[in-house]
Amino acid sequence: MGKVYLIGAGPGDPELLTVKAARLLERATILLHDSLVSREVLQLIPRHAEVIDVGKRCGQKLLTQDEINALLVSYAANHEAVIRLKGGDPVVFGRAGEEIEALRRANVPFEIVPGITAALGAAAAAGISLTDRRVASQIVITTYSRGSDVAATDPFAVTPQLDWAAISSSTTLVLYMPGADYAEVSRRLRKAGQPEDLPCVIVSTATTRNQQIRWTTVAGLANEAKLPAPALLIVGRVATHEIQEIAATNWRSESPEPKAHPMIS
């Protein structure tokens, strides 16, 4: 029986693969990848390798997660190494959980090879620190999905708890998959008490040739044109291009600090 490698392909630039991921890709004989892996990374796969795009097949038809799990287990019976390549990092919104479970249940040895998750690629591209200690003490990484989208694509997901009001003024919020409706994201952030002038940056196809970066604010976000996927949104006081102004800025408003949340002493 072979081994399955769950490998992070990073944000797009092939040079941002890890040395280990690049070494394993070079030797791949069978490889399954999703649709978030960049074209440039896919070009590193040897021509003789069998490549299965599990994100799309026959045009728009998707393989179910159960079908992907079953493929991994069955290929492992006949191959020394099965490569499962995922955009970013496998354990951050990469659905690795169910694949790990299926492999454990079938007693298939596996290894996770981490990748540069989108938040880190985007922050590096934008030249900002996610935890600038003068203004940020934590990072919240989550996704944005409209209720209907969640139900349609992810029936087993837990109820999304976009508890953005709980996000304090020293939090950097990183929103994966912000979708097409930036005005709605802006509305939700404002409704949750986030200041209108709180900086945001949208980073599209970070670290690739087509990378785009838009500096805006919670209010300004509503007027931004949609950028190509994969994109993400960084919201917080660190998300400003004028980083020297971070410490000096007087923020007009603060996010609410509900009394029901005792500060830990």
Added chain:
Amino acid sequence: MGKVYLIGAGPGDPELLTVKAARLLERATILLHDSLVSREVLQLIPRHAEVIDVGKRCGQKLLTQDEINALLVSYAANHEAVIRLKGGDPVVFGRAGEEIEALRRANVPFEIVPGITAALGAAAAAGISLTDRRVASQIVITTYSRGSDVAATDPFAVTPQLDWAAISSSTTLVLYMPGADYAEVSRRLRKAGQPEDLPCVIVSTATTRNQQIRWTTVAGLANEAKLPAPALLIVGRVATHEIQEIAATNWRSESPEPKAHPMIS
């Protein structure tokens, strides 16, 4: 004038450097690193390169952040490429913010080369998904520091807002630098309303030869012996070795959902 590369050294295993980081390290002529970069990664630096350990000098004396900033700017005047190597990723608790600001102010070109941050190295080592969609919808990355430690080492930091009560049952909490007093961390988590049987995993020196992993719970954490730094703590329903039990488990208690936090609709 040269260029400064702020490079993430990843969690420890040299194979988890990015291809780009490894390439830049190979050619380094001058390099500044902090104390979290693993010995194995430091061994990749060419012998002829000038290496400055800015984490420690003359035994315990630390360079101030201002001194490090000044060194980066002055070296850039005389070197084509200055390498600033940081454990994990530069923009996640790596104090890149102030270095970026100093470089911008001095008009020194710079580039951030992301690295595998500790959370991803630890999750890969433990074989868990941080966002298993059946039980988790977001990740909170923060640090744990006792008040006195913060004041002593980080006078400019924002007030740490360890608002752990705000962490819902579908959050995965990743605590960097959990310190030596696990009993106190356990106490704070329980005080914040986190269930006693909520799984935790402590990962020490992830991805190195000395890696250690301890599976426990919020209550059990109090009785764990301290593991060597760098260590981190993952708290949440994903943090169980018996991952097939994730979906089936009935959790005896839930973290509080304060009414003061409106759920976003």
